[in-house]
Amino acid sequence: MAAATGALAADPVKVGFVYVGPVNDGGWSQHHHEAAMTLKEHFGDQVELIEQESVPEGPDAERVMTQMALTGADIVFATSFGYMDQVESVAAKFPNVKFEHATGFKSGPNFANYSARFYEGRAVMGTIAGMMTESNKIGYLASFPIPEVIRGINSSFIHAQKVNPDVEIRVVWLNTWYDPAKEADATQALLEQGVDVILAHTDSTAPLATMEKSGGYGFGQAADMAQYAPEPRLSSIIDDWAPYYEERVQAVMDGTWETAATWSGIKDGMVGIGDFSDAMPDEVKAKAQEVMDGIVDGSYHPFTGPLNKQDGTPWLAEGEIADDGTLAGMDFYVEGVTGDIPN
Amino acid sequence: MDISLINLIPLLMAASTPILLAGLGELVVEKSGVLNLGVEGMMITGAITGFMAAVSTGSPALGFLGGAAGGAVLALVFGVLTQGLMSNQVATGLALTLFGLGLSALLGQSFTGLKPPHTPDLHLPVLSDLPVIGPMLFRHDAMVYLSLVALVAVWAFLRHSRPGLILRAVGENHAAAHALGYRVTRIRLLAIVFGGAMAGLGGAYLSLVRVPQWTEGMTAGAGWIALALVVFAAWRPVPLLIGAYLFGGITVLQLNMQAAGVNVPVELLSMSPYLVTILVLVVMSALGAAAGAPGSLGRAFHASR
Structure with missing residues (x-):
C-alpha cells in the first residue's frame, strides 16, 4: 500500500x-x-x-x-x-x-x-423575471450566437411568458464574453429602453454593478454574485x-x-440555483421553487410543447419534449422572441 | 422603438470620456515627438490605482487623483527607458502595455467585488433644469466636463502659448529645437508624464464611474482606440473630440438600437469606426495632409547627434 x-x-x-x-x-x-x-x-x-x-x-x-x-x-x-x-x-x-x-x-x-443544462436554470430565472417586471420588458445580454446562448434566451422567454403573457424580451448581442465596460453600456441601454429585469449571459459582474447604480433587477450568472443581493440580484445560476x-x-x-x-442539470448539482433574495415577494419565490422542483423530480422539462419557432412554424406538439440533439444544436428563436440571430 | 437624442447623448458622452481623456494625453505626447504605445497599460493601471485610492479613502476625487498618479508613474518608467536609456519607443510602449495589464491584475487581486464610492452627477443651477438640453448635456459627473475643459486647455496650449509652440517644435524637429537651446529630453519627459496621467484618469473613469467596479482587463482595448483616435484626428484636438464621440456614439447607438428591438447588422456597426479611421487616413494621405504627423515622431534623440 x-x-x-x-x-x-x-x-x-x-x-x-x-x-x-x-x-x-x-x-x-x-x-x-x-x-x-x-x-x-x-x-x-x-x-x-x-x-x-x-x-x-x-x-x-x-x-x-x-x-x-x-x-x-x-x-x-x-x-x-x-x-x-x-x-x-x-x-x-x-x-x-x-x-x-x-x-x-x-x-x-x-x-x-x-x-x-443551464437552460434549466434559465427557466427558473425567466419565471422570476416574468413576474418581477413591471414594464413587461425583460432584457438579455447575449454574448455569441451559439446554441447554449440561444437556448438560454428561449428558455428565459418561454418561462417569463408563462407567468406573464404580455412580456417582451429585448436581446442585445455583445460579441464578447468579457468586456465590463460594454456589458455596463448595454445594461444601461436596456434600462433606457424601459427594460427593468435583465438576464446576463456574459461573464462579469458589470451588469449588476450598473443596475445597482441605475435601477432594475438582475441575476448572478455562473457565480452567485451574492454581494449584489438582495437588490439588484434576485437569484443566480451557479456553475x-x-x-x-x-x-x-x-x-x-x-x-x-x-x-x-x-x-x-439542476438535479445532478452541476447547475445550482442561488438563494432567492428578499426583494422577491413570496408568491414569486413559490412559483420559482415550483418550476425548479418540477425540473428536479423530472415531471417538467423546460422545452415542452406546444411551442412554435419564431416564424410560426410548429416545433413541438402539445406535451412533446425537445430531444437533446435539437437542443444541442439550437439555432432558432421560439415564437414571441423578436429580432434576428446574427450569424 | 424609442431612441432619442435625449437618451443617446448622455450615454455617448459617458462612453466617450475615457478614450477622450487618454487620446488627449497621447496627442500631447506625440506632438512632442514621442510615440507611446503603452496607453492601454497606463489606462488599466490608472483604473486600478484610482479604484484603490477611491475605495480606501472613500473619496471619488482622490480616486481620480490616484488614477492619474498611477498612469503618470507608469509613464515615467517609459520616459526613463526611452528618453534616458534611448530604448526603442515602439517596443517599450508595447512592453508597457503588457506590464500594465499584469501589474494591474496583481494590484487588483484583493479589490475584485468591491464597490467604489459613488461619483455624484453635478446639478448645475438653471442649466440642469433646462428642458431637453438639461438632461442631455448638463447632468453629468464632473469628469465629463473636466475632459472637455482639458480639451480646450490642450488646444489653447498647443495653439496659442509659447510653451506649446516649444513643445511642437521639439516634436517637429528635435535637432533644431536643441540647437535653439531647448531641453528636448526634459520637455518630452513632461509630455510623457502628462500623457500617462491623462490615460490614468481615463482608466479611473472606467472603474469608478462607467462600470463601476474593478475587474481584470477591464479596459478591453480602449487604449488602442485612443491611439487610433490621435491618428484619426491628424494630431489636432478638435477632431479628436469628434472622433471620440463618433467611436463612443456608434457603440452606444448600436447597443441602444438592439435594446430598442431594431434589427441592425451588429458586426457592421461595430467595425464602422475602424472603417472610418482607415478612410480618413486614405483621404488624408491622398490630400497630402498626412504631414500632420510630427516630424520627429518616434525618433530617439540624443544631444550628441
Missing part, C-alpha cells in the same frame, strides 16, 4: 485547465478555477495542475493546449465553447492525452465534451464543475477514462 502511494506521489496526474477570462472575473472562469482548486484539495499530491487564464479563442488556444500536452499533461479541460475546433485539432495530434471541452458538441476517441472534474480525473487515475458527452 505504501509502495503504491509512493508510486502515485512520484507520478501525479497532470491536469491542464484553459480559461477564456481571468480567474478572478467573478463569474465563468472563476468558477472553473475554483473547481480546479477543489480538485487539487481533493487529490492533494496525486494531481498537478497547469492553469492558463485569459486565453483567447483561436490559434492562441491551440498553442496553449499543445504546450500543455508537450509538458506531459494527462488530461486537459478547455473551458470555453470557442475552443472547440482547437481542441479537436490538438486532440488529433496527441492521441494519448485526454481532452475535455466545455459546452461544445464535438467529440472524438480522446476528446469528450461536458456541459450543464458547479468540481464533482465532474473529480470524477473525470479519478477515471484517468484508474485508467477507466472514456470519451463521453455529459450534460447534467
Whole structure:
C-alpha cells in the first residue's frame, strides 16, 4: 500500500485547465478555477495542475493546449465553447492525452465534451423575471450566437411568458464574453429602453454593478454574485464543475477514462440555483421553487410543447419534449422572441 | 422603438470620456515627438490605482487623483527607458502595455467585488433644469466636463502659448529645437508624464464611474482606440473630440438600437469606426495632409547627434 502511494506521489496526474477570462472575473472562469482548486484539495499530491487564464479563442488556444500536452499533461479541460475546433485539432495530434471541452458538441476517441443544462436554470430565472417586471420588458445580454446562448434566451422567454403573457424580451448581442465596460453600456441601454429585469449571459459582474447604480433587477450568472443581493440580484445560476472534474480525473487515475458527452442539470448539482433574495415577494419565490422542483423530480422539462419557432412554424406538439440533439444544436428563436440571430 | 437624442447623448458622452481623456494625453505626447504605445497599460493601471485610492479613502476625487498618479508613474518608467536609456519607443510602449495589464491584475487581486464610492452627477443651477438640453448635456459627473475643459486647455496650449509652440517644435524637429537651446529630453519627459496621467484618469473613469467596479482587463482595448483616435484626428484636438464621440456614439447607438428591438447588422456597426479611421487616413494621405504627423515622431534623440 505504501509502495503504491509512493508510486502515485512520484507520478501525479497532470491536469491542464484553459480559461477564456481571468480567474478572478467573478463569474465563468472563476468558477472553473475554483473547481480546479477543489480538485487539487481533493487529490492533494496525486494531481498537478497547469492553469492558463485569459486565453483567447483561436490559434492562441491551440498553442496553449499543445504546450500543455508537450509538458506531459494527462488530461486537459478547455473551458470555453470557442475552443472547440482547437481542441479537436490538438486532440488529433496527441492521441494519448485526454481532452475535455466545455459546452461544445464535438467529440472524438480522446476528446469528450461536458456541459450543464443551464437552460434549466434559465427557466427558473425567466419565471422570476416574468413576474418581477413591471414594464413587461425583460432584457438579455447575449454574448455569441451559439446554441447554449440561444437556448438560454428561449428558455428565459418561454418561462417569463408563462407567468406573464404580455412580456417582451429585448436581446442585445455583445460579441464578447468579457468586456465590463460594454456589458455596463448595454445594461444601461436596456434600462433606457424601459427594460427593468435583465438576464446576463456574459461573464462579469458589470451588469449588476450598473443596475445597482441605475435601477432594475438582475441575476448572478455562473457565480452567485451574492454581494449584489438582495437588490439588484434576485437569484443566480451557479456553475458547479468540481464533482465532474473529480470524477473525470479519478477515471484517468484508474485508467477507466472514456470519451463521453455529459450534460447534467439542476438535479445532478452541476447547475445550482442561488438563494432567492428578499426583494422577491413570496408568491414569486413559490412559483420559482415550483418550476425548479418540477425540473428536479423530472415531471417538467423546460422545452415542452406546444411551442412554435419564431416564424410560426410548429416545433413541438402539445406535451412533446425537445430531444437533446435539437437542443444541442439550437439555432432558432421560439415564437414571441423578436429580432434576428446574427450569424 | 424609442431612441432619442435625449437618451443617446448622455450615454455617448459617458462612453466617450475615457478614450477622450487618454487620446488627449497621447496627442500631447506625440506632438512632442514621442510615440507611446503603452496607453492601454497606463489606462488599466490608472483604473486600478484610482479604484484603490477611491475605495480606501472613500473619496471619488482622490480616486481620480490616484488614477492619474498611477498612469503618470507608469509613464515615467517609459520616459526613463526611452528618453534616458534611448530604448526603442515602439517596443517599450508595447512592453508597457503588457506590464500594465499584469501589474494591474496583481494590484487588483484583493479589490475584485468591491464597490467604489459613488461619483455624484453635478446639478448645475438653471442649466440642469433646462428642458431637453438639461438632461442631455448638463447632468453629468464632473469628469465629463473636466475632459472637455482639458480639451480646450490642450488646444489653447498647443495653439496659442509659447510653451506649446516649444513643445511642437521639439516634436517637429528635435535637432533644431536643441540647437535653439531647448531641453528636448526634459520637455518630452513632461509630455510623457502628462500623457500617462491623462490615460490614468481615463482608466479611473472606467472603474469608478462607467462600470463601476474593478475587474481584470477591464479596459478591453480602449487604449488602442485612443491611439487610433490621435491618428484619426491628424494630431489636432478638435477632431479628436469628434472622433471620440463618433467611436463612443456608434457603440452606444448600436447597443441602444438592439435594446430598442431594431434589427441592425451588429458586426457592421461595430467595425464602422475602424472603417472610418482607415478612410480618413486614405483621404488624408491622398490630400497630402498626412504631414500632420510630427516630424520627429518616434525618433530617439540624443544631444550628441
